[in-house]
Amino acid sequence: MPTTFRYEDDCLVCDGVALADIARAEGTPAYVYSAAAIERAYTEFDAAFGSYPHRLHYALKANSTLAIASLMRRLAAGVDANSVGEIEVALRAGFAPGDIVFTGVGKRPDEIERAVALGVHAINAESAGEVARIAAAARTGRTKARVSVRINPDVNAGTHPHITTGVRGNKFGVPIEQALALCRDIAFDTSLRLVGLHVHVGSQILEVAPLRRAAEALVALTRALSDAGIAIEHIDVGGGVGIPYDGGRGLPAREYAAAILPVVSPTGLKLLVEPGRVIVAPAGVLLARVVDLKNGGGPAEIAVLDAGMTELIRPALYGAYHRIDAVQRRPGSERQYEIVGPLCETSDSFGNARAMPPLQVGDVLAIRDAGGYGSAMASNYNRRLLAPEILVENGGWRTIRRRQTIEDLLMLESSE
Numbered sequence: 057m058p059t060t061f062r063y064e065d066d067c068l069v070c071d072g073v074a075l076a077d078i079a080r081a082e083g084t085p086a087y088v089y090s091a092a093a094i095e096r097a098y099t100e101f102d103a104a105f106g107s108y109p110h111r112l113h114y115a116l117k118a119n120s121t122l123a124i125a126s127l128m129r130r131l132a133a134g135v136d137a138n139s140v141g142e143i144e145v146a147l148r149a150g151f152a153p154g155d156i157v158f159t160g161v162g163k164r165p166d167e168i169e170r171a172v173a174l175g176v177h178a179i180n181a182e183s184a185g186e187v188a189r190i191a192a193a194a195r196t197g198r199t200k201a202r203v204s205v206r207i208n209p210d211v212n213a214g215t216h217p218h219i220t221t222g223v224r225g226n227k228f229g230v231p232i233e234q235a236l237a238l239c240r241d242i243a244f245d246t247s248l249r250l251v252g253l254h255v256h257v258g259s260q261i262l263e264v265a266p267l268r269r270a271a272e273a274l275v276a277l278t279r280a281l282s283d284a285g286i287a288i289e290h291i292d293v294g295g296g297v298g299i300p301y302d303g304g305r306g307l308p309a310r311e312y313a314a315a316i317l318p319v320v321s322p323t324g325l326k327l328l329v330e331p332g333r334v335i336v337a338p339a340g341v342l343l344a345r346v347v348d349l350k351n352g353g354g355p356a357e358i359a360v361l362d363a364g365m366t367e368l369i370r371p372a373l374y375g376a377y378h379r380i381d382a383v384q385r386r387p388g389s390e391r392q393y394e395i396v397g398p399l400c401e402t403s404d405s406f407g408n409a410r411a412m413p414p415l416q417v418g419d420v421l422a423i424r425d426a427g428g429y430g431s432a433m434a435s436n437y438n439r440r441l442l443a444p445e446i447l448v449e450n451g452g453w454r455t456i457r458r459r460q461t462i463e464d465l466l467m468l469e470s471s472e
């Protein structure tokens with residue numbers, strides 16, 4: 057297995073391209089992704105399900121930059137869109153409506169109308185009220201909407217509470233005990249077609265047990281449906297497979313598939329999976345430059361970067377750990393650094409007591425595993441400009457999103 061990011065003579069390279077060269081040409085902060093790593097992760101995840109009928113619907117929310125979405129289309133993925141914005145990105149990347157499943161806990165009327173008019177593969181409905189609104193849109197559009205019901209199976213994914221979604225009382229999905237009745241209503245509504253059942257119990261999950269339990273809940277419901285004479289087309293088990301942010305083992309795709317397939321295969325139904333993070337996160341780094349070094353009176357020297365929670369919010373939002381590497385390792389023994397962003401928020405920190413080679417102002421660091429939920433969650437807080445995104449492919453690299461300018465930012469505003 058090739059290593060995407062590795063040192064060659066103390067110089068960190070991405071698929072043979074020196075990250076220092078990219079930083080010099082594009083400036084910092086900047087996101088860099090490896091096309092080969094994305095492709096490998098997709099292929100490995102897909103292959104894990106073997107010949108069982110299935111399709112990966114890549115979760116665009118992890119990274120929906122247009123060129124990344126296009127890359128997923130070239131790999132023959134479908135997508136999971138969580139807003140009409142993500143649906144429009146998918147269409148522009150060349151996906152057909154039939155490639156798109158549309159999920160989302162609060163779909164606006166215009167979003168429902170657009171999805172119904174397009175005839176997306178499935179609208180994952182979140183409540184009885186939403187089903188009624190989808191049906192009304194289908195009647196108005198004189199069409200039949202393909203609906204799948206998102207179930208809340210009351211399974212605790214055991215991940216960070218902010219990204220746990222399948223526990224009773226969470227805002228997501230239809231409580232499992234209400235699902236059968238709702239499915240019946242859909243099946244008897246002439247403006248709707250019940251095509252599937254959907255579940256997503258959380259993200260960054262490293263144990264198979266909760267993912268298997270969620271699949272079991274869907275399969276049990278499928279049986280109840282078929283006893284009631286209601287046939288569906290697919291089971292969608294959502295995303296959630298985590299990655300080893302610490303550089304360890306993670307949850308290998310084949311272990312995940314080996315846990316899910318025995319549960320789903322007796323149904324014979326097509327399996328949809330919505331991986332996001334596992335496909336893109338390990339393939340990306342955020343390059344940032346040290347703009348100041350200071351002694352804050354604590355045990356570790358403080359290295360202030362030109363990237364912060366505006367570029368990568370995961371550490372501030374979830375206390376998430378990301379490895380940090382020097383793009384060019386200086387000689388000398390390692391020291392402890394607290395690595396922080398430039399924003400006026402104490403939570404704007406990438407890590408305490410990180411052992412790093414000696415740093416100097418101007419050095420570039422690579423914050424690892426930032427290809428998913430990195431640029432996608434970036435903001436303009438403090439009027440900071442969105443960072444460019446660079447794709448390394450075939451031994452070269454290209455800018456897939458240029459750096460935002462102050463003109464771009466102010467274009468939407470009037471001064472009065």
Ligand code: LLP
Pocket residue numbers: 115117118136159219256258259260261294295296297298330331332333334370428429
């Ligand atoms: N499908 C649905 C319906 C989802 O809500 C999600 C993620 C996925 C698939 C993809 O999940 P994944 O395979 O990436 O775990 N911002 C957080 C993650 C939020 C995930 C929300 N839903 C983070 O940075 O960790």
